[in-house]
Amino acid sequence: MVLAITDTYVKSETERLELFRTLFRENFLCVCACLRRVGVRPCDVEDIAHDVFLTVYQQLDTFDPAGSPRPWLAPFRLRSARTELASHRRALLFRRSLRRTRARELTAPVPAIESDQLDLERRLLDRVRHALAARDYLSAGATLGTYENTFDNGQLAEEEQALKIRWLAASGQHAAARDRAARFKERFPSSFFRPAVETAIRGMSQEGTDP
Numbered sequence: 001m002v003l004a005i006t007d008t009y010v011k012s013e014t015e016r017l018e019l020f021r022t023l024f025r026e027n028f029l030c031v032c033a034c035l036r037r038v039g040v041r042p043c044d045v046e047d048i049a050h051d052v053f054l055t056v057y058q059q060l061d062t063f064d065p066a067g068s069p070r071p072w073l074a075p076f077r078l079r080s081a082r083t084e085l086a087s088h089r090r091a092l093l094f095r096r097s098l099r100r101t102r103a104r105e106l107t108a109p110v111p112a113i114e115s116d117q118l119d120l121e122r123r124l125l126d127r128v129r130h131a132l133a134a135r136d137y138l139s140a141g142a143t144l145g146t147y148e149n150t151f152d153n154g155q156l157a158e159e160e161q162a163l164k165i166r167w168l169a170a171s172g173q174h175a176a177a178r179d180r181a182a183r184f185k186e187r188f189p190s191s192f193f194r195p196a197v198e199t200a201i202r203g204m205s206q207e208g209t210d211p
Contacts, residue, residue: 020057023069028053031073121147121156128163137171162193169200177201 031049040048056063056073063072124147131140144164147154154160161184168177181201185194 016057016060019063019065020053020060023056023063023073024053027069027073030070117151118155121151121154121160124150125156125159125163128160128167132163132166132170135170137167140167141171158188158191159193161188162191162197165197166200169204174204177204 028049031052032045035045035048035052036042052073063069124143128140128143128147131137131143140163144160144167147160151157161180165177165181165184168174168180178201181197184191184197188194191197
């Protein structure tokens with residue numbers, strides 16, 4: 001029997017603790033197995049299962065001891081699993097993006113005399129990427145300005161232009177983003193960063209246009 005959120009069963013604290021211990025002892029392994037089946041990483045299963053039972057304790061007043069615990073537990077474990085999987089996917093996509101960018105930088109020929117300049121360019125653009133990921137558009141814009149004022153035509157200018165378009169799109173400067181994206185495609189028709197630029201431009205269609 002699954003209870004509505006308004007259904008409650010008043011219990012003393014002693015009864016609550018005893019009921020919780022029974023639920024934990026009899027269902028912990030089952031919850032772990034369910035989390036593994038829906039795709040939670042093995043190294044995270046026990047931590048997420050403990051999170052599930054923390055929610056169980058908080059919602060214990062809605063459990064009917066006369067009913068079966070497994071249907072009542074199902075929504076809690078599913079919510080925890082979905083939250084963990086969504087968080088893991090976002091982190092994985094971000095790490096893959098960083099690895100692709102780093103691989104491209106490492107395979108590019110670098111004259112020894114310009115290594116210090118390239119390192120500074122790379123550190124500035126890393127700072128822009130981190131600011132965009134954190135939605136700190138003020139810091140991202142300031143760092144892009146520092147890059148442009150420091151390097152007239154830097155070795156990572158192509159990547160800087162792609163990040164500038166992403167920043168313009170994310171910060172609501174849609175007309176400028178479209179104009180710069182068109183020039184980017186003409187200047188770098190086979191760019192590694194072209195998919196990211198096109199994704200940023202497509203993402204603006206759901207947000208309207210500049211006034």
